[in-house]
Amino acid sequence: MDVAVHHNSCRFDLPTAEGVFTFTADVDVTWRVADPEKAVKDRPDTGEQVYRPYLERQLRRLSREYQVEHFAIAEREINDHFDKPIELGCGITLLNSSVKLSPESGTHAYLQEATFDYRKAQRREAEHGARIHTAHLQSSENETQHGLQLQTSHHTYELTKLSQQRSLELEQQRMTFYADAIQRGDLNPVAHRLSSNRSDVNEVIGLMMQQKQVDFDAAHAMLKALLNQNLVNKRDVQDILAHVSAAVADQVNPASVGANSVALPKPELVVSPMAALVQNADVLDRSDDDD
Structure with a gap:
């Protein structure tokens, strides 16, 4: 009786969980006659007649649990199932089975x-x-x-x-x-303020006229105070005179006098104070030069 270890290969078509697809299983089998007396008694023609029906039955049972796209998972778990020796009939023992599973x-x-x-x-x-x-x-x-x-x-x-x-x-x-x-009627503080804020001249002259507290001569006196206190010189006063002249010219413009308007001062009353300012500025300039 041959009790040596035998290696064989076989192939099975196995069902899937869907029922319409199949797996192809290529199996490498290792087996031997473990009980010679039983083998002589049962007298199988080949070992394949014993292990093949068993493998096919077990593989088909296991493969039905997996969908076709999960063939890799099915292969791993099926091989885990056959990782130990299994005693079959007729004195034959299935030592090991290696299964390679793939879709058709x-x-x-x-x-x-x-x-x-x-x-x-x-x-x-x-x-x-x-x-x-x-x-x-x-x-x-x-x-x-x-x-x-x-x-x-x-x-x-x-x-x-x-x-x-x-x-x-x-x-x-x-x-x-x-x-x-x-x-x-205190023009000195106004003069001091205007010496450093010349842009306020027009508004101050207009304010004087609105309040009717001073006339054009008073405006002249205020500007003269700037000169007397040496707060401005001729060069500075020219800029102030330009603003004052413009403000006064607006006030004496005949076009601005309506039928019911109050008569405004005569132009010569304006020219005289302006000329006096220029003259005073000349005197101050000469005195500055003498110093």
């Missing part, structure tokens, strides 16, 4: 195409997700930028409003100072 050829091509399609779909989905994420980030960034712009615009508006309000308050304070001084 037509199904294998279908699975390849389906896998490629699935991977393409996953890639498109990932790209779409990336675009959506980028769009959300861009939208969030735009909203943040818009909010910052609105905040900046609001701050700019508030600062401009405060600046204008402050300028108005300062203007009101200056005019209040001029009005109070003119009403008191």
Whole structure:
């Protein structure tokens, strides 16, 4: 009796969980006669007659638990099932079985195409997700930028409003100072203020006329005070005279006198104070040169 270890190969077509597909199982079998007396008694023609029906029955039972695309998982778990010796009939022992499982050829091509399609779909989905994420980030960034712009615009508006309000308050304070001084008849503080704020000359002259507290000669006296106190010289007074002359010229413009208007001072009353100012400025300049 031959009790040596034998190696054989066999192939099976196995059912899948779907029932319409099949697995192809290539099996490498290792077996031997472990009980010679039983083998002589049962007298099998070959060992394949004993192990093949057993393998096919077990493999078909196990393969029905797996869908065709899960053939790799099925192969691993089936091999785990045959990783130990199994005693069969007729004194034969199945030492080891190595199973290689694969879908049938037509199904294998279908699975390849389906896998490629699935991977393409996953890639498109990932790209779409990336675009959506980028769009959300861009939208969030735009909203943040818009909010910052609105905040900046609001701050700019508030600062401009405060600046204008402050300028108005300062203007009101200056005019209040001029009005109070003119009403008191105290022109020295007005002269001092005008020496460093010559742009206020027109408004001060106009304020004097509105309050009717001083005439053109008083305006001349105020400017003369600037010269007498050495607060301005001839070069400085020319600029002031230009403003005063313009303001006075507006007041004596015949076109501005209506039918019901009050008669304004004669032009010669204006020319005389202006000439006196220039003369005084000349005297001051000469005295400066002598010093």
